[in-house]
Amino acid sequence: MKISADTATCIGAGQCALVAGDLFDQDDDGIVVLLGDEPAESQYVIARRAASLCPARAITITESA
């Protein structure tokens, strides 16, 4: 799995940092910071959850083939 986060569309609602704090943080301006773009398999569920909850659809998950 690969995660990407679009800082241009991020609106800083903090949903990702709330539900997947090991994968996402927010910088001093409130904008998403990706803590690692290749999550461990045990983190796949929260990664998908963060992406689905993002109100700005700023998080993209690319599942491995």
Add this chain to the structure above:
Amino acid sequence: MTDSTSVSTPAVSMPATSPPATSPPAVARCPHHDIRTIPTDGTPLTPSPTLAKWREEAAATPLHYTDGHEGWIVTRHELARLVLEDSRFSQRPSRMPGELRVDGDNEPDIDDEALAAMEVANLLALDSPQHARVRRAILGRFSVRAVRGYEADVAAIIAAQLEHLKAQGSPADLTEHFAVPISAAVHCRVLGIPSSHAEQFTTLFVGTATTQQKMVFVREVLAIKRANLGGDVLSELIRSDLTDAEVAGVTHVLFTSGRDSVAYMIATTTVALLSHPDQLVALRDDPTLITGAIEEFMRYGAMFITLFARTATEDVDFGDVHIDKGDSVSVSPVAANHDDRRFENPDDFDITRDAYGHLGFGHGIHGCVGQQLARLEIRQAITQMLAGLPGLYLARAEQNEPMPFANPVATYEAGSVFVGWH
């Protein structure tokens, strides 16, 4: 009050290729005589049967707005999310055919400077890129990390307010003596309203005042802040690259928004818990359930019957739903949060369910900017209240009877919530 029995099954033409009757069409057009207004037959904790009926019939239902024009109300969760995420729907009230304009434009005492500030910086009435520019000026003070920094102060405010509530003697109105004062004090703390002006803030923004009176207060507070910048939201706003008019407009929005909704949620959550003894016991037995429970509070007790209406800037198709350019579209978080296509047994209050994905804070680029702060306030208020008042019970709550709601954005009111304890 809307009589749900007067809403007849809409006439729907079913072409030969239509799906079978078990899969109803996503949209039903009403005949002209069947005019639908936002139903008033629900309460915060008992969802409107009329909204439920509409949701069963279609994902979106024709709606008669209070100013007379026709549009849509979206009741299903999936379509609600899609509409809120879609930039083809404009938030600018000036696109609406009827009554929705900036606050204060019909008030006789409003001055041009105040109106200009509201026009350029009302976060709830802007589209991107101007919306993003304004929102980004304040985001940093509402992040998950920033909100953690407020935790000790918020906890102290709530502890003091709990003592005040107890001092009233049992029973007492939790809304008046706990929920509302907490929301006002936290608002002042986080935004950075000087303590010298906290009382006037409550008078003007918790009580009633004209938009002009509020804007005069906004200017006065901003003048003080400019001379004493700190680590709060208003200081951040002043340091940003926004113009003075934009700073005044955003400040007005921040003073006006989010406070009453936190008070509402604290009061309504208390009613929900005290009316569901099994859930109350579960939370008392395992306080760590509070994190997920907050999402259920927001789902089950959502305040917004509709959000600010959007306007389609072009023709938009969502499956069978055809929205014409210029149509007004109101999304109903209350209806979407009770959609059984998204939440199993949606009318059950279950603090252990996975309630994430609710629309209690809205969704899309206009989703609540203060939602992490709201979560903190609700968590601290409920946790401290349950710990400090072990024999808490509900005496009576106004909100258990249908009450009139605000328009044009229809919201439930907290009302008085009398609780007792022993």
